[in-house]
Amino acid sequence: MSRSMIQAAVTMGQLQQKLDTIGHNLANSQTTGYKSRQAEFSSLLFQQIENLNHPANGTGRLTPDGIRIGSGARLGAINSNMNAGNIVTTDRMLDTALLRENYFYQIQVTENNVTEIRYTRDGAFYLSPINDNGDLMLVTKDGHPVLGANGPIVIEPGFDSIQIQNNGQIIVSRNGQTETAGSLAVVEVTRPRILEAAGNNMFRLPDLAALGYAFGEIVQAPANIDGMLKSGALEQSNVDIAEQMSELILTQRSYQFNARTISTSDQMMGLINQLRT
Known part of the structure; x- marks a missing residue:
């Protein structure tokens, strides 16, 4: 499995937990005194790849040489919003x-x-x-x-x-x-x-x-x-329905993009396997 597929698969698993959190908030939007929960993400371990060896790349460069490739994202914490409801x-x-x-x-x-x-x-x-x-x-x-x-x-x-x-x-x-x-x-x-x-x-x-x-x-x-x-x-609950629906749409799109990454990488690997020397 390629690096891009691993990154996408890891992130999809964590996005599913965020979807569960949003669903829990929406289900309790009418629960007395309920406090909405917020999912916060953090980056997983990353690797610095030194692929810029030409001397010209170092002239005036402010960022580290090479590219930084991460291992996806994880759900860092689920915090409760303690703001008072109506x-x-x-x-x-x-x-x-x-x-x-x-x-x-x-x-x-x-x-x-x-x-x-x-x-x-x-x-x-x-x-x-x-x-x-x-x-x-x-x-x-x-x-x-x-x-x-x-x-x-x-x-x-x-x-x-x-x-x-x-x-x-x-x-x-x-x-x-x-x-x-x-x-x-x-x-x-x-x-x-x-x-x-x-x-x-x-x-x-x-x-x-x-x-x-x-x-x-x-x-x-x-x-x-x-x-x-x-x-x-x-x-009343302090769940903001409009905010939760916006988060739901964004999370679903992120999930879809990561799923597309896996399918695209699989197609690319299939094309490479068909190449003949």
């Missing part, structure tokens, strides 16, 4: 939207007997019964507990109404009396690009020690979230 009013009492960027709700997730805290911007919450006494827990759409100041938020049954205030407090009404049942534990992630996508519209922290950070340097709990949260509203 806020849409729903008037549902358990819907909330964070008004500042880099602020997240904390969600307790247990998988394979391992419990960890994950972070999300999706503020659509629900109540789920947890025992025979009728106690209710505030959870996500997937049933994961939403963390408050003292852990998962558990509400005793028998209330007449419930509402999440703009300061994160959960107010319930019983027989004409109101009481605070808990408060959302919102945190600020000072370096959101560190977050890793964990699926189900959530993020997790990587091994901070390996990166040279302490937990308190990255995750901070604001003293007061009053004014940072809007009740009865949801943050």
